[in-house]
Amino acid sequence: MKVATSKEMAHLESLSYERGFKEDEFMHRAGVGVADLAVKFSAEWRTVKQILILAGRGNNAGDAYVAGKVLLQKGFKVSAWLDRNAKESPLCQKNRESFTSAGGQLIDARVCKEPDFDEGIIIDAIFGTGLNRAPEEPYASMIAWANRSRCPILSVDIPSGLSGDTGEVFGEAVRAKATAALGLAKLGFFLKRGWDHVGEIHLVDFGLPKDVTDSFVTPFTLYEREKSLEALPFVRRGRHKYEAGAVFGFAGSPGMPGAAILASLASLRTGAGIVRLYHPQEMATELAASPYELIKVAYSENPLEVLEAGLKRADSAFIGPGIGRSQKTGEIIQYLMGIINCPAVIDADALYALAMTDFSFTTPVVLTPHLGEMNRLLHSHATEVSVDFLKQCSDYAMRKNAVVVLKGGPSFIISPAGKIWINTTGDPGMATAGSGDVLSGMIAALMAAGLPPLQSALAGVCIHGWAGEIASKELSPYFMLASDIIERFSSIFLLKKDG
Numbered sequence: 001m002k003v004a005t006s007k008e009m010a011h012l013e014s015l016s017y018e019r020g021f022k023e024d025e026f027m028h029r030a031g032v033g034v035a036d037l038a039v040k041f042s043a044e045w046r047t048v049k050q051i052l053i054l055a056g057r058g059n060n061a062g063d064a065y066v067a068g069k070v071l072l073q074k075g076f077k078v079s080a081w082l083d084r085n086a087k088e089s090p091l092c093q094k095n096r097e098s099f100t101s102a103g104g105q106l107i108d109a110r111v112c113k114e115p116d117f118d119e120g121i122i123i124d125a126i127f128g129t130g131l132n133r134a135p136e137e138p139y140a141s142m143i144a145w146a147n148r149s150r151c152p153i154l155s156v157d158i159p160s161g162l163s164g165d166t167g168e169v170f171g172e173a174v175r176a177k178a179t180a181a182l183g184l185a186k187l188g189f190f191l192k193r194g195w196d197h198v199g200e201i202h203l204v205d206f207g208l209p210k211d212v213t214d215s216f217v218t219p220f221t222l223y224e225r226e227k228s229l230e231a232l233p234f235v236r237r238g239r240h241k242y243e244a245g246a247v248f249g250f251a252g253s254p255g256m257p258g259a260a261i262l263a264s265l266a267s268l269r270t271g272a273g274i275v276r277l278y279h280p281q282e283m284a285t286e287l288a289a290s291p292y293e294l295i296k297v298a299y300s301e302n303p304l305e306v307l308e309a310g311l312k313r314a315d316s317a318f319i320g321p322g323i324g325r326s327q328k329t330g331e332i333i334q335y336l337m338g339i340i341n342c343p344a345v346i347d348a349d350a351l352y353a354l355a356m357t358d359f360s361f362t363t364p365v366v367l368t369p370h371l372g373e374m375n376r377l378l379h380s381h382a383t384e385v386s387v388d389f390l391k392q393c394s395d396y397a398m399r400k401n402a403v404v405v406l407k408g409g410p411s412f413i414i415s416p417a418g419k420i421w422i423n424t425t426g427d428p429g430m431a432t433a434g435s436g437d438v439l440s441g442m443i444a445a446l447m448a449a450g451l452p453p454l455q456s457a458l459a460g461v462c463i464h465g466w467a468g469e470i471a472s473k474e475l476s477p478y479f480m481l482a483s484d485i486i487e488r489f490s491s492i493f494l495l496k497k498d499g
Contacts, residue, residue, distance in 0.1 A: 061125045079117070221483040368407060369405075
């Protein structure tokens, strides 16, 4: 699914009108789609059948008035809180009048500063995607009231106060529980502070013709979780452990065995036939309680020969989790980059070592930095993900011929050709030590089974986040650990129907 800016979305609608499609027909379909979501959420969220529309003066409010009329017909009590002095768009006015004719109630925000509404669903339709200024009154106060209320909010197209292009918040923006994205998801959902405001994203098809959206070119695509199941390698009935893939792990250091164990266990639990973990001799005692299935290979003062021999036996590798930042470790990383002969995930402290010098890769690689690590690789100082920062990441991926996974909420997967996929699975509970190590091990196992690096990164990031969602729902985001993510892999793998 493609992702659009507000200007691009307006252009797609304009092309559709040139082909004879009508704006009021689009608005009707959008409103019906929003109403359907409200009915669905009323059941899921166990709310009373009561709706308050926060209405602006443009076509977003028009969509909401259509939804309100449909909801009235379905037995909901529906009111709209609006500025009665506002000059409305023609379609907004038309559908407001139709809404009131159907029995909808209007509340004037200039007179009523706080509506009597403390249960049910709030439908936010004050501003659309093109906002580029702080909301004026009474809309700023309406947004603030909605955020203070305990009622779940469903935003129409975008939370009011949020930029659809940049993810910037102008003044205060609605914190939605869900957003009904009309036609396509908007780029601002995923940038800067957007992800903190949109809640669950649900696409509403309002009738854009397929050939119009197909002709739209953008580097940004939403990765759909169903595709991760399709990407999983087929498990042949007669396969053996070498066919399942051998993973080389260079991870861990004295006092930091957890990263090595988590990455190794994630590889095993993603189907790797063999995982060999190469570690310093002095870690042997710390690794004594590691999984029985893990093959541990200790190295001493001169590890290069041992590591080179290990790489020759591997189908993929994960390099970096918990290895530390000593000069010796940095020298080992530089050596490995020159001899590695299999697809590899480069993570954590290995990224630190690579940032210290110019380098090139001799094999396909997946780099998995978080924002701080990406800043170090780029020699930049970004504090949040913006379009400009993603452009730098894209240029870097192309220059290094690498897949880059920019980890975060959400995560961005960037191909060596510069195309950017946005992954929306995941949960705040995954912001815990070891989550990234789990991801490295999972991607390495998928590559060992023969999946190309880009497809391994896309599927791995998606399933990793999906498992995190399940863990959080079962345990709460406060309680969950990185190992809980691994334990939920099976819940997703069991959804694959063809083995």
